[in-house]
Amino acid sequence: MDQPTPITTHLNDAQRVDWLRLIRSDNVGPRTFRSLINHFGSARSALERLPELAHRGGATRSQRICSEEDARDEIAASNRLGVALLAPGEAGYPPRLAALDDAPPLLGVRGAPPLLGVRGAPEVLMRPMIGIVGSRNASGAGLKFAGTIARDLGEAGFI
Structure with missing residues (x-):
């Protein structure tokens, strides 16, 4: 390609x-x-x-x-x-x-x-970034899991 x-x-x-x-x-x-x-x-x-x-x-x-x-x-x-x-x-x-x-x-x-x-x-835009994509109708467990991932990535320095 x-x-x-x-x-x-x-x-x-x-x-x-x-x-x-x-x-x-x-x-x-x-x-x-x-x-x-x-x-x-x-x-x-x-x-x-x-x-x-x-x-x-x-x-x-x-x-x-x-x-x-x-x-x-x-x-x-x-x-x-x-x-x-x-x-x-x-x-x-x-x-x-x-x-x-x-x-x-x-x-x-x-x-x-x-x-x-x-x-x-x-300058914050030059830091490592990651995006989390998921369902529009996420379950409670899915939202909690995504929140945990987002927090852990944020603590690791990602935006």
């Missing part, structure tokens, strides 16, 4: 708006986002081609593309909350998360001022 091409970048403000617009557009998830960026070279170019791609793909209605105004409003709201939107390859974006083929193109990160690094990324 082919390995996904890693997206690594340092976005300027206009590129960050374009990335947010692309990932907030209909039918564009992380994998499609990555494919579009790899194929067209930029989010702006991909955004320009989305209607044509949707039509060629058999779409019977026009595809909703996130407006520049909506993206700028979301970024401004994030900034007011102290949240930085980080792209893979930018300081603070967890490298192991960036290596996944469905890594979020933009990761909202909020942290206390003493922990903030470049573009608002908490």
Whole structure:
């Protein structure tokens, strides 16, 4: 199986708006986002081609593309909350998360001022991480077991 091409970048403000617009557009998830960026070279170019791609793909209605105004409003709201939107390859974006083929193109990160690094990324994101995935309707025993695992991993230094 082919390995996904890693997206690594340092976005300027206009590129960050374009990335947010692309990932907030209909039918564009992380994998499609990555494919579009790899194929067209930029989010702006991909955004320009989305209607044509949707039509060629058999779409019977026009595809909703996130407006520049909506993206700028979301970024401004994030900034007011102290949240930085980080792209893979930018300081603070967890490298192991960036290596996944469905890594979020933009990761909202909020942290206390003493922990903030470049573009608002908490240093805590560089620590070893683990995720626990389970049932939406877990049993009491399952919840207790997951809690025990989470506590033990936290005590071992994982986030």
